[in-house]
Amino acid sequence: MGKNKDGMAKNVAVVRGEWANWWQEMKDNTARFRYAGVINKGSRAPTGETNNNVFHLLTNYISESYRALPRTMTYATIIVILVTLFDVIAN
Secondary structure, eight states: OHHHHHHHHHHHHHHHHHHHHHHHHHHHHHHGGGGOBSSSOOOOOTTSOOOOBHHHHHHHHHHHHHHHOHHHHHHHHHHHHHHHHHHHHHO
16 A cells, blocks of 8 residues: 555656646746737747747647646546546446
């Protein structure tokens, strides 16, 4: 039983680390909106980023979430599958 508890603690630590990294990515992405443009690529941000098109930055929120949160997204997928199966079986 102690071994399982350590495994759970490790999973929680991994998920917390994912969220900390994700949060930083989201802050960096949000800061780039200051230099964003709608039609063109926008201006060069102080960080050196050149593609500051609004659509590109909005897309980054989704794609970076999938990249930065692999375990979290896996758990979410498992929950959706289980809930869907339960709903199918129950009806």
